[in-house]
Amino acid sequence: MYWVTDPIEGLSSTVGLQTPTGGGWVVIVGVWVVLAGSGVIAWRRRHGSTAKSPAKESAEPTPVAEAVLTDEERVHRLLESNEGRMRQARIVEETEWSKSKVSMLLSEMEAEGSITKLRIGRENIISHPGFEPDATRSTLESRT
Numbered sequence: 001m002y003w004v005t006d007p008i009e010g011l012s013s014t015v016g017l018q019t020p021t022g023g024g025w026v027v028i029v030g031v032w033v034v035l036a037g038s039g040v041i042a043w044r045r046r047h048g049s050t051a052k053s054p055a056k057e058s059a060e061p062t063p064v065a066e067a068v069l070t071d072e073e074r075v076h077r078l079l080e081s082n083e084g085r086m087r088q089a090r091i092v093e094e095t096e097w098s099k100s101k102v103s104m105l106l107s108e109m110e111a112e113g114s115i116t117k118l119r120i121g122r123e124n125i126i127s128h129p130g131f132e133p134d135a136t137r138s139t140l141e142s143r144t
Contacts, residue, residue: 071097071105072114076128079115084131088117088124 069077078094079086092102106126109115116132118125125133 072109075105075109075115075126079126079128079131085125085127085133088126091126 074095075091078091082090088102088106091106092099095102097105106115106117106124110117113129116127116129118127118132127133
């Protein structure tokens with residue numbers, strides 16, 4: 001809306017209000033575009049982007065492959081990759097499991113005979129049978 005003045009004889013009195021013609025559609029389309037854009041932004045924030053970048057896809061196979069392994073198999077693979085033995089604290093770091101979970105799992109594995117645990121001071125050395133540190137072997141045992 002705008003004010004209209006009477007141009008007759010130079011008078012500047014106000015005659016009345018008029019609504020511009022043809023501009024209504026522009027306002028309606030503008031409001032619709034803003035609402036649609038807001039809806040799209042809100043939907044993306046709620047549902048996130050489903051497209052994966054190629055770099056992420058190439059990095060995923062390692063965690064997926066490890067997710068298929070049992071906890072025992074994962075510990076055995078760690079030991080194999082560390083020459084048959086490693087500290088228990090390092091197993092906790094590498095697996096990102098809690099200390100209590102690792103401790104319970106290793107105790108079960110030791111009871112089954114699939115690993116050996118050696119207490120040295122305040123830490124445990126975990127090893128596959130036959131890969132224990134030399135200091136733990138008896139002098140009567142033959143070394144091969």
